[in-house]
Amino acid sequence: MAVSFKTLDLNLLKVFDAVMEERSVLRASQRVALSQSAVSHSLARLREMLEDDLFVRTATGMQPTARALTMAPQVREALRSLEAAVEQPRFVPAASTRQFTLAANDFQRDCTDFLAHGMGLVSHEAPRLTAKGPVPYDDTDARLPLETGMVVSIETTMKHPKRGFIKLEDTVVVTPTGYEIFGEGGRGWNLGGSKS
Structure with missing residues (x-):
């Protein structure tokens, strides 16, 4: 399945970033203020879009695939840029x-x-x-x-x-x-x- 940026739900990338950082669906759900099932559902949608597992559940937590490791720095930087663009600048x-x-x-x-x-x-x-x-x-x-x-x-x-x-x-x-x-x-x- 080809990924179209026009139809990409950016919230999926927020979930991806949280799971990448936390390596746990539970902690990621707390970080993004969603239920565990909502985080799992978001990951499933992203996995289907990208045709990659992204994370594999192990005894030590969610381990990223090679594709996830490649994507992670760019996703994090893009999310930070978007956050900076919409945040109200604070006067210092x-x-x-x-x-x-x-x-x-x-x-x-x-x-x-x-x-x-x-x-x-x-x-x-x-x-x-x-x-x-x-x-x-x-x-x-x-x-x-x-x-x-x-x-x-x-x-x-x-x-x-x-x-x-x-x-x-x-x-x-x-x-x-x-x-x-x-x-x-x-x-x-x-x-x-x-x-x-």
């Missing part, structure tokens, strides 16, 4: 080379370093990130709907007599799946109690 400030435009009201325009720190723009957090601005941000802009890529910063601060302004909240960026938190700076400063 330390690896980013993006440029951000800061928008700020009158008070915040005088504290651009403080704003940049909340976004992870300080050199120790993300040396290749840069910022331009700030550009004017009118209070009426705050009523606009959130869009992917917007950075929302509620500047809740307190002034410490020796440390200056201390940020009390996180800055986040709106993403298609929710949000991502930027910088970690200042989290270690937990102030509590008072001196009498």
